[in-house]
Amino acid sequence: xxxxxxxxxxxxxxxxxxxxxxxxxxxxxxxxxxxxxx
Amino acid sequence: xxxxxxxxxxxxxxxxxxxxxxxxxxxxxxxxxxxxxxxxxxxxxxxxxxxxxxxxxxxxxxxxxxxxxxxxxxxxxxxxxxxxxxxxxxxxxxxxxxxxxxxxxxxxxxxxxxxxxxxxxxxxxxxxxxxxxxxxxxxxxxxxxxxxxxxxxxxxxxxxxxxxxxxxxxxxxxxxxxxxxxxxxxxxxxxxxxxxxxxxxxxxxxxxxxxxxxxxxxxxxxxxxxxxxxxxxxxxxxxxxxxxxxxxxxxxxxxxxxxxxxxxxxxxxxxxxxxxxxxxxxxxxxxxxxxxxxxxxxxxxxxxxxxxxxxxxxxxxxxxxxxxxxxxxx
Numbered sequence: 001x002x003x004x005x006x007x008x009x010x011x012x013x014x015x016x017x018x019x020x021x022x023x024x025x026x027x028x029x030x031x032x033x034x035x036x037x038x
Numbered sequence: 039x040x041x042x043x044x045x046x047x048x049x050x051x052x053x054x055x056x057x058x059x060x061x062x063x064x065x066x067x068x069x070x071x072x073x074x075x076x077x078x079x080x081x082x083x084x085x086x087x088x089x090x091x092x093x094x095x096x097x098x099x100x101x102x103x104x105x106x107x108x109x110x111x112x113x114x115x116x117x118x119x120x121x122x123x124x125x126x127x128x129x130x131x132x133x134x135x136x137x138x139x140x141x142x143x144x145x146x147x148x149x150x151x152x153x154x155x156x157x158x159x160x161x162x163x164x165x166x167x168x169x170x171x172x173x174x175x176x177x178x179x180x181x182x183x184x185x186x187x188x189x190x191x192x193x194x195x196x197x198x199x200x201x202x203x204x205x206x207x208x209x210x211x212x213x214x215x216x217x218x219x220x221x222x223x224x225x226x227x228x229x230x231x232x233x234x235x236x237x238x239x240x241x242x243x244x245x246x247x248x249x250x251x252x253x254x255x256x257x258x259x260x261x262x263x264x265x266x267x268x269x270x271x272x273x274x275x276x277x278x279x280x281x282x283x284x285x286x287x288x289x290x291x292x293x294x295x296x297x298x299x300x301x302x303x304x305x306x307x308x309x310x311x312x313x314x315x316x317x318x319x320x321x322x323x324x325x326x327x328x329x330x331x332x333x334x335x336x337x338x339x340x341x342x343x344x345x346x347x348x349x350x351x352x353x354x355x356x357x358x359x360x361x362x363x364x365x366x367x368x
Contacts, residue, residue: 015095
């Protein structure tokens with residue numbers, strides 16, 4: 001699990017909305033393997 | 039209108055939010071305000087075609103950051119205060135028919151991350167004393183929107199039930215050479231074993247010895263972590279794993295998606311010291327006592343605060359444990 005993005009926006013009526021986007025486990029594992037060999 | 043009125047007979051605040059009478063009530067699925075906004079479709083709360091996990095301010099909040107001073111002044115005996123705080127909605131998924139129990143362990147893990155982030159961010163506000171994370175699930179609980187979601191109330195005070203629990207833990211600590219009440223309860227549950235429901239590496243789910251609902255279950259951190267934000271990465275992963283197992287067991291229990299209230303108890307964010315007193319845990323209160331009978335909070339429970347329960351925790355824990363094991367989550 002990696003939190004890729006936390007985007008905060010304002011709605012038309014002034015309330016906030018936050019979008020959390022995550023990278024899935026498989027991609028994370030792949031990514032960490034790449035990091036470890038680079 | 040958001041205002042607080044003090045009840046001096048019970049020593050607690052009551053929140054009034056009259057605009058909530060107008061909130062959306064059981065809309066048809068095609069007009070769900072929590073689904074993504076589809077091209078050409080009606081605008082929902084989420085102005086995107088898809089999303090992972092979303093948090094937004096409740097349109098019908100019980101507490102508001104900018105709540106004005108109340109028109110009603112009250113009196114010295116019964117003061118009023120602005121209903122100042124934050125109410126958020128947490129959308130677990132953009133799939134309308136999903137449930138927490140049916141989600142992957144990974145998505146629940148991501149949700150734990152969001153809960154921790156909200157605890158930290160809301161708890162850092164100077165007018166927030168307690169971040170209360172919860173989910174009401176199912177029509178039996180009074181849910182008005184079926185899309186999978188939870189809520190967060192950031193209160194300007196420590197609400198009565200967590201406060202009572204903290205006071206009990208504080209008293210226990212004083213009388214027992216600094217020991218944590220929750221750690222000792224968990225030790226007793228592990229030693230006894232009859233009420234255990236699911237055990238992970240860092241979390242344990244059990245029906246407490248003193249359960250107030252037949253199938254009530256508590257999920258305790260084994261380490262004395264004051265809040266969800268204090269959990270290490272591996273603990274967060276294990277919490278997701280244990281939650282998934284418990285929730286799958288709940289759904290297997292009677293063969294349908296079980297309604298419940300899920301609430302988190304943790305350290306207040308009022309600047310006071312809670313180390314060794316607050317112990318992060320999650321409590322589930324399903325209203326069902328059988329497949330087709332509900333436990334109502336009637337005269338004794340509501341008027342006297344004394345719960346009468348129809349089944350012993352040792353028996354319900356055994357049934358729930360078998361359901362968890364039969365549900366087969368890893």
